[in-house]
Amino acid sequence: MVVLHQCPLVRSKLLQLILLLTACEMRSGQLHYSVPEESQHGTFVGRIAQDLGLEVTELMPRMFRMVSQGRRDYFEVNLQNGILFVNSRIDREELCIKTPVCTIPLEVILDNPLRIFHVEVEIKDINDNAPLFPAAEQKLVVAESTHLGSSFPLEGASDDDIGSNSHLSYKISPTEHFSLDVQNKEEHGESLVLVLRKPLDRELTHMYNLFLTATDSGKPEQTGTAHVVINVLDLNDNAPVFNQSVYKIKLSENARTGTLIITLNATDLDEGINKDITYSIRSVNPHNFAALINLDQSTGQIRLNGELDFESIKVGEIGVEATDKGTPPRKGQCKVLIEVLDVNDNAPEVTVSSLSVPVQENSPPGTVVALLSISDKDSGVNGQVTCSLNPSGLPFKLTSTFKNYYSLVLAELLDREQVAEYSFLVTAQDQGDPPLSASSSLVVPISDVNDNAPTFAQPSYTVFVKENNPPGAHIFTVSASDPDVAENALVSYWLDEKLWPLSSYISVHSESGKLYALQPLDYEELKLLEFQVRAKDAGLPSLCGNVTVQVFVVDENDNAPAVSGPDQDSPTLVKVPVAAGHVVGKIHALDADSGYNAWLCYELHDAASGPWRVGLYSGEVSTTRALEEAEGGNSQSLLVLVKDHGKPVMSTTATFSVSLVASAQAAQSDARLSGMGGNTKPLADSANLYLIIAICSVSSLFLLVILVYVALRCQSQAKEAMMYGPGTATLVCASEVGSWSYSNRHSHILAGVSGEPGAKSDLMVFSPNVPLWLASSEV
The missing domain is CATH 2.60.40.60 (Cadherins)
Known part of the structure; x- marks a missing residue:
């Protein structure tokens, strides 16, 4: 049995052989059952074991089995109870199509002993198929001029069922223009026609949509539907018509090229080529607007073909014509008004x-x-x-x-x-x-206008010039600035013509402002030059500015000390005895220079000159020890060296003669004082010293009065006219050891001040600790 199950071909051959050998022992038998199609799995068909006269208990021992010839296993036998039931879905239309009787043959085989039974199961039809049209949509074309009573065939439906389930009846959607006629002809069967009952007008109804329904006679009944489309053929009896006679469009001037302006829609109630419309431009105003638009002849779309400019075109008018393709063609017109809207696309100019x-x-x-x-x-x-x-x-x-x-x-x-x-x-x-x-x-x-006078950097300049300068030496440069331009800023320099006395001393270069000393200056003759330099621009009118320049002549050590005093042939008489430190006389020397250059010092040429010494700065000759009467009658000559403090140092010598006499004697001794490059002055007695002190005191008081007077005058008169005059300049220099020498020469002071000309004396004071020549300035 296993082999037979595994090898169906062998099993089939073996069964055929057994059937032939035992044909005489077989008795024929046949059962007939029926079952509706589409029955569900497990549906009862019949009690096959009982109907075949078999006991249920012997089905399995005798190896009961059922074979369906060339078909699927639509049926199955339950070996527990011998009932035949539906095993799988049965579709009668699939098995038998249109066959009136549809059966499925079965063979029931008992192997022990071998017996064969034939069983037929008839499949009953149910109304499970709806009528079906060959096409879901049927199209008819009917001219609007078709005569009444004309018929148009329609396709009928079919039903796969049989019997009453396939008997069909038809109906169509109600319409006053058409009716349905069903004709049954024995030779050709059933036919359907559509009959025209009312004249057609395509302009009123160009298409009819009807529904044809087929209904079978089954229980329950099934229906099928077909869509019948009837197109009415047109005659060119209508002209194209626009939905508006005038279209008004607003379009921004910044619209891009290709922008859709409007799509025109002209309709024609006709059909076919009678309805086909082409669009064309009939007129454009203004003329230059024509180049900016483009009309599509088939779609009626008007597009922008260029760049709009509100400043050039504000309103455009287009006349459009629609023409159909009928014979003869018919036309319709409309007008399109385009208002160009301004946008802010132009910047101000x-x-x-x-x-x-x-x-x-x-x-x-x-x-x-x-x-x-x-x-x-x-x-x-x-x-x-x-x-x-x-x-x-x-x-x-x-x-x-x-x-x-x-x-x-x-x-x-x-x-x-x-x-x-x-x-x-x-x-x-x-x-x-x-x-x-x-x-x-x-x-x-x-x-520029000449509204600024030349101005100097400072109101006055102080210039120091060493004496003995070469002629034409550049001593200073004044510079005035003028903020104006061109000739208004062209500055020239000059000295006032009223300052004629200065012309021999100072000159100014008119363009550069350079000051030149025209001749050598002598401090002993001229100590101060004060004047004003004027600066004038070249504007019209010209403006002027001025500055005060003070030129101080700086002393140089160009004079050697000179011993002064009247000539004396007699030596100085000294009565002995005298005490140590007794002043026996004084050497007077003057230096024409000033300051350190005139500061004199005295010293003995021979340091071992006996009992004598000389004051370093006073020039007083005194004793170094007490002199006795025994030394009377002696005469001595002392060589004194007088030097200034200048650089280089200049000096001179003086001889001081001393004659010692005893107090009892009445004779006189003469002392002589001689100098190299100068004169000597004898001192008769100590009374002369008091006289000199008195003269110096009076002179000092006089100079102090002059100093106060000059100070008061300078405060009251800031600027005075130029004046020139002689005067005596006295130099005073205080020190720990006394006063410097006085100059006995006359000096000149030239000053540029406002007021009447007059003489002016100045008192010049210098500190001995800061030499004057260190502050001198030469440009």
Whole structure:
């Protein structure tokens, strides 16, 4: 049995052989069952074991089995109870199509002993198929001029069921123009026709949509539907018509090329080529608008073919014509009005129509500098412009003179010396959204007027010049500046013609301002030159400035000390005895120089000159020890060296003679004082010393009065006219050891002051600790 199950072919051959050998023992038998199609799995068919006369208990021992010849196992036998049931879905239309009786043959085989039974199961039809049309949609074409009663065939439906389940009846959607006629002909079967009952008008109804329904006679009944589309053929009896006679379109001027302006729609109630419409442009106004539009002849779309400019075209008018393709063709017209909307696409333009430059710095406020015109091609708020100056704070302002016309006027006083040129922007901005602006740069130079006099860096200059300068030496340079320009700043220098006495001493170069000493200066003759230098520009009228220059002549050590005093042939008589430190006489020497150069010191030429010494700065000759009467009758000559403190040091010598006499004697001794390059003065007795002290005191008081007078006069008269005159300049220098020498020469002081000419004396005081020549200045 296992082998038979595993090898169906062998099993089949074996069964055929067994059947042939035992055919005589077989008895024939057949059962007939029926079951509806589409029965579910497990549906009861019949008690096959009982109907075959078999016991249920012997089914398995005798190896009961059922074979379906060439078909699927639609049925199965339950070996526990011998019942035949449906094993899988049965579709009668699939098995037997249109066969009136549909059966499934089965063979029941008992192997022990071998017996075969034939069983038929009839599949009963149920109404499980709806009528089906060959096409879901049937199309008919009927001319609108078709005569009444004309018929048009329709396709009927079919039903896969049999019997009453396949008997069909038809109906169509109700319409007053058509009716359905079902004709049954024995030869050709059933036929369906559609009959025209009412005249057609395609312009009223160009298409009829009907539904044809087929219904079978089954229980329950099934229906099928087909869509019948009836198209009415057209005659060209209608002209194209636009849905509007005038189209109004608003289009922004910044619309891009290719923008769809409008799609025209002309309709024609006709059909076919009678309805096919082409569009064409009949007229365009203005003419230049024609190049900016493009009309599609088939779709009626009008597109922008260029760039619009509101400033050139504000309104465009297009005449359009629609023509069908019928015979003869019919036409329809419309008009398209396009209003161009302005956008803020034009920036303002700033035009400088007049510019009066340069502007003089003394121009009064309100002076018109420039005339400006502002324009904007846009309209409305897009063309409304405001004007401003950048940066702010300028001495100019804009004044509106007329619509979009402005004047640039001077708002404040100008000063070219502070700002020589103004650069700014005139900005015009419209009120569009977004706003556009434009700027124009203006450069306004300021012309100079001669409103500034030459000025010096300081009100006065003090110059120190060493004496004995070479003729024509450059001693100083004055420089005046003038903030003006060109000839207004061209400065020349000169000395007042009233200062003629100075012409032999000082000159000034008219262009460079260099001061030159025309001759050598001698400090012993001239100690101070004070004058004014004037600076004059070349403007019209010219302006002047002046400065005071004080030239101090700086002393040089060019004079050797000179011993002074009347000639004496007799030596100095000294009565002995005398005590140590007794002053026996004094050497007087003068130096024409001043300061350190005139500061004299005395010393003995021979340090071992007996009992004598000389005061270092006083020149007094005194004893170093007490002299006795025994030394009377002696005469001595002392050689004294007189030196100044200049560089290089200059010196001279003086001889001082001393004659010692005893107090009892009446004879006199003469002392002589001789000097190299100078004279000697004898001192008769100590009374002469008191006289000299008195004279010096009176002279000092006199000089102090002069000093106070000069100070008061300088305070009351700051600037006086130039004057020239002789005077005596006294030099005083205090020190720990006494006073410096006085000059016995007359000196000149030249001064440039305002007022009447007159003599002036100056007291010049120098500190011995800071030599004067260290402060001298030569340029």
